[in-house]
Amino acid sequence: MEQVDVLIVGAGASAAAFAWAMAETRMHIVCLEQGDWVDHKTYPIASPAWEARPDFSNDPNVRQGPADYPIDARRSEIAPANFNAVGGATILYAGHFPRFHPSDFRVRTLDGVADDWPISYATLEPFYELNERMMGVSGLAGDPAYPPKQPVMPPLPLGKSGAALARGYNALGWHWWPSDCAINTVEYDGRARCINLGACGLGCAQGAKASVDLTYWPAAIRAGVELRPGRRVREITVDDHGMASGAIYHEPGGAVRRIAAHIVVVACNGIGTPRLLLNSVSPRFPDGLANSSGLVGKNLMFHPYGVVDAVLDHALDGNRGPYKGIASHQFYETDLSRGFVRGFSFEMQRGYGPAASALVALQAGALPWGAQHHDAYRELIDRTVSIVAVCEDLPEPCNEVTLDPEQTDADGIPGARIHYTLSENSRRMMDFALDRGRELAAAAGAVRLLRQMGPARAAGFHLMGTARMGASLANSVVNAWGRSHDVKNLFIIDGSLFVTSAAVNPTATIQALALYIASEIKARLSNSTLFD
Amino acid sequence: MTDQEIQDSSETQLIRRMVGSLIPASRNHGIPAADDPLILKRVLQAVSRFQAPLTAELRALAGAHGSPEALLALDAADFGEVVARAVEERIGALGILLTAVLQAYYTDPRVLRSLGKSPDPPFPHGNDIAQGDWTLLDPVRSRPPLYRDG
Numbered sequence: 070m071e072q073v074d075v076l077i078v079g080a081g082a083s084a085a086a087f088a089w090a091m092a093e094t095r096m097h098i099v100c101l102e103q104g105d106w107v108d109h110k111t112y113p114i115a116s117p118a119w120e121a122r123p124d125f126s127n128d129p130n131v132r133q134g135p136a137d138y139p140i141d142a143r144r145s146e147i148a149p150a151n152f153n154a155v156g157g158a159t160i161l162y163a164g165h166f167p168r169f170h171p172s173d174f175r176v177r178t179l180d181g182v183a184d185d186w187p188i189s190y191a192t193l194e195p196f197y198e199l200n201e202r203m204m205g206v207s208g209l210a211g212d213p214a215y216p217p218k219q220p221v222m223p224p225l226p227l228g229k230s231g232a233a234l235a236r237g238y239n240a241l242g243w244h245w246w247p248s249d250c251a252i253n254t255v256e257y258d259g260r261a262r263c264i265n266l267g268a269c270g271l272g273c274a275q276g277a278k279a280s281v282d283l284t285y286w287p288a289a290i291r292a293g294v295e296l297r298p299g300r301r302v303r304e305i306t307v308d309d310h311g312m313a314s315g316a317i318y319h320e321p322g323g324a325v326r327r328i329a330a331h332i333v334v335v336a337c338n339g340i341g342t343p344r345l346l347l348n349s350v351s352p353r354f355p356d357g358l359a360n361s362s363g364l365v366g367k368n369l370m371f372h373p374y375g376v377v378d379a380v381l382d383h384a385l386d387g388n389r390g391p392y393k394g395i396a397s398h399q400f401y402e403t404d405l406s407r408g409f410v411r412g413f414s415f416e417m418q419r420g421y422g423p424a425a426s427a428l429v430a431l432q433a434g435a436l437p438w439g440a441q442h443h444d445a446y447r448e449l450i451d452r453t454v455s456i457v458a459v460c461e462d463l464p465e466p467c468n469e470v471t472l473d474p475e476q477t478d479a480d481g482i483p484g485a486r487i488h489y490t491l492s493e494n495s496r497r498m499m500d501f502a503l504d505r506g507r508e509l510a511a512a513a514g515a516v517r518l519l520r521q522m523g524p525a526r527a528a529g530f531h532l533m534g535t536a537r538m539g540a541s542l543a544n545s546v547v548n549a550w551g552r553s554h555d556v557k558n559l560f561i562i563d564g565s566l567f568v569t570s571a572a573v574n575p576t577a578t579i580q581a582l583a584l585y586i587a588s589e590i591k592a593r594l595s596n597s598t599l600f601d
Numbered sequence: 602m603t604d605q606e607i608q609d610s611s612e613t614q615l616i617r618r619m620v621g622s623l624i625p626a627s628r629n630h631g632i633p634a635a636d637d638p639l640i641l642k643r644v645l646q647a648v649s650r651f652q653a654p655l656t657a658e659l660r661a662l663a664g665a666h667g668s669p670e671a672l673l674a675l676d677a678a679d680f681g682e683v684v685a686r687a688v689e690e691r692i693g694a695l696g697i698l699l700t701a702v703l704q705a706y707y708t709d710p711r712v713l714r715s716l717g718k719s720p721d722p723p724f725p726h727g728n729d730i731a732q733g734d735w736t737l738l739d740p741v742r743s744r745p746p747l748y749r750d751g
C-alpha cells in the first residue's frame with residue numbers, strides 16, 4: 070500500500086492554502102480531490118448562451134456531475150451551494166473577501182451568546198495578511214469598520230451601480246466602503262486584471278478572480294505537493310491505537326484503493342467534511358470519526374441572505390463588472406435596541422445579465438406573460454442593483470448535517486441530508502435588515518422594488534460550524550489548532566471549524582485558519598509535540 | 602423515443618403552445634416568440650433532464666380540461682388564460698419550464714441584439730465600467746472607528 074506523510078482530502082480554498090504552507094516541510098504530501106481541474110477556456114462566459122449552463126450551476130442537485138454528491142435540502146430553509154473540482158467552490162465564488170471583525174471571535178464575552186473562539190483576531194491577523202498577498206486582494210485602506218489593514222491593490226471600480234448605492238448610504242449617514250475582493254484590479258502575480266466580464270459566479274475565464282487552482286495550487290505543486298484529481302475518498306481509516314491510518318478512495322472509474330498516511334487532513338467544506346467523518350465508522354468510532362462529542366454535523370450555520378432589488382430610473386452597470394463593489398458594516402456590531410443580538414453586513418450585487426434579469430423578475434412576480442412581457446422586461450434590464458444583507462447565524466445544535474439514508478453518489482457513498490431552520494434571532498435580524506434595505510433603496514433613488522426576500526433559499530453559499538473548534542471535547546470536535554480531540558493525527562481545516570459565523574463571507578477567514586493550522590503543525594513537528 | 606416522436610408528443614405540442622403564449626413575438630421590437638424553432642429546441646433540451654415531473658404536471662393540466670387535444674383546441678385567448686392561471690397557481694412544478702424558457706429566450710442572439718447587447722460571449726473582449734466618483738467616500742473617511750475590540 071502506498072504510504073505518504075500527509076494526506077489532504079479536498080482541493081478547495083482551505084486545502085490549497087494549507088498544502089502550500091506545508092510544502093516547505095519537504096514531507097510527502099498528497100491531496101485527493103473528487104473533482105477535476107477545470108479548464109478556464111471552457112467557462113460559460115467564453116461561450117454564447119453563457120447564462121444557460123446547468124453544468125456550472127452552484128446547486129449540486131442541478132449539476133449532478135460525476136464529482137457531485139447529492140445533498141437533500143428538503144428539510145432546510147436554505148439550499149446549499151458548492152462546486153466540486155480542483156479549486157472547490159472558489160471556482161464559482163464571487164471573490165468577496167472581507168476579514169472577520171475582532172469582536173467576532175469573542176461573542177460570548179461581548180454579547181453573551183454562543184461561544185468565544187479559542188483564538189482571536191490577533192492570532193489570525195498575520196495569516197490574513199499572508200493570505201491576502203497570496204490570493205491578491207483589492208481594496209482600500211482606512212475602513213473605519215476594521216483595525217488598520219493594507220490591501221495589496223486598488224479597489225474595484227464603483228461603477229454606476231456602486232455610485233448609486235453610495236449616494237444612498239451617504240444620504241442616510243451610513244457606513245460604506247469599497248469591498249475587499251480577491252479580484253485583480255491590476256496584473257498581479259502573473260494573473261491578468263479584471264476586464265468586467267460580469268459573471269464571477271460562473272467562473273472567471275480571464276483568471277482575474279483568485280480561485281485557488283490559479284493561486285495556491287500551482288505554487289504548492291511547484292514546491293512538491295502531489296494533487297490527484299478525480300479521486301473520491303470514501304472513508305478515513307483508523308489503526309488499533311485509534312490513530313488515523315489513511316483512507317479508502319475511489320480511482321476515476323470507480324476502482325477502490327487504500328492509501329496510508331501519518332497525518333490526515335480533512336478539507337471538504339462544511340457539508341463534505343461531516344459527511345466524510347460520519348461515513349468513517351469503525352468499531353472504535355461507531356458514530357463516525359472524531360465524533361465522541363456528538364458534534365460532528367451539528368451547528369450547521371449558513372449566512373441567511375436578505376435581498377432587496379432596487380430598480381432605478383436610469384441605466385446602471387447591469388452585468389458589466391464584477392458582482393461586488395461596495396459593502397456596509399453600519400449594522401455589524403450588536404445593538405440590542407434593534408431587537409436582536411449580533412448583526413449583518415450589506416453587500417452590493419452590481420446587476421444581472423439578460424437571462425438572470427428575467428429570472429429575478431420572475432421570482433419577484435414582476436414579469437408579466439403575454440403581450441405585456443416585452444415592455445415590462447425592458448423597464449428592468451440594466452436598471453436593477455441588489456442590496457444584499459449577509460446575516461450572522463448563530464450555532465444551533467438542531468441545524469445539522471446527517472447522512473442520507475436514501476441517496477448515494479456515483480460511487481455508492483451515502484450523500485448528505487440537512488435540517489436547517491432560521492432561529493428566532495436570525496429571523497428578527499432578517500426583518501430588520503430587509504427594512505433597512507428598503508430604506509437604502511429609497512435613499513438611492515429607487516423607483517420600484519423587485520424581490521424583497523429573506524432568507525433567499527438558493528443562497529447557501531457559506532457552510533460553517535459542523536466540526537467546530539474549542540477548548541474541550543464537551544463543546545467541540547477539534548482543538549484550537551484544528552486537531553481532533555479524539556484522533557491525534559487527524560486535522561480539520563475548512564469552515565466546519567467555525568464556532569460562530571460572523572456577518573461576512575468566510576473564505577478569507579477559512580484560509581487564514583488553514584495557514585494558521587499549518588503553522589502550528591510545523592512548529593509542533595519541529596519540537597515533536599504534534600501528537601501529544 | 603425518437604426525436605420525431607418527441608417533437609410530435611402531445612406534451613411537446615402543449616409546451617410549444619404554452620411558451621408561445623407566454624412570450625409572444627413582438628413586431629415593435631422585431632423579436633420572435635419563444636416557440637420559435639431555435640428557441641424551442643433549446644427549451645426542450647433544457648427540460649429533458651426533468652422530463653418526469655414536467656410531464657406529470659402537463660398531464661395534470663391537460664387532464665383538468667379533458668385531454669391534451671381539448672386543451673390544444675382552445676382559441677388563443679382562452680389558452681392564454683389557462684396558461685396564465687397555471688403559471689400563477691402551479692409555479693413550483695412549472696418553474697422548471699419557465700426557467701428554461703427565460704434562459705433560452707434571453708440568450709438568443711436575435712433577442713440580445715434587440716436589447717442592444719452583443720450576442721458574443723463577454724470573454725475575451727470584456728466590458729468597460731466607470732470608475733465612479735470616489736469623493737463620495739469623503740464623509741465615511743472621517744467617521745470614527747465602528748468596530749469593537751475583541
Ligand SMILES: Cc1cc2nc3c(=O)[nH]c(=O)nc-3n(C[C@H](O)[C@H](O)[C@H](O)COP(=O)(O)OP(=O)(O)OC[C@H]3O[C@@H](n4cnc5c(N)ncnc54)[C@H](O)[C@@H]3O)c2cc1C
Nearest residue numbers: 079081082083103153157158162163164165302563574576
Ligand atoms: C456561488 C458561490 C459564491 C460564493 N461567494 C463567496 C464570496 O464571495 N466570498 C467568500 O468568502 N466565499 C464565497 N463562497 C464560499 C467559498 O467558496 C467557500 O467558503 C470556500 O470555497 C470554502 O473552502 P473549503 O476549502 O472549505 O471548501 P471548497 O472550496 O468547497 O473545497 C472542498 C473540496 O473538497 C472536495 N471534496 C469533498 N468531499 C470529498 C471527498 N469525499 N473526497 C475527495 N474530495 C472531496 C470537493 O470536491 C471540493 O473541491 C461562495 C460559494 C459559492 C458556491
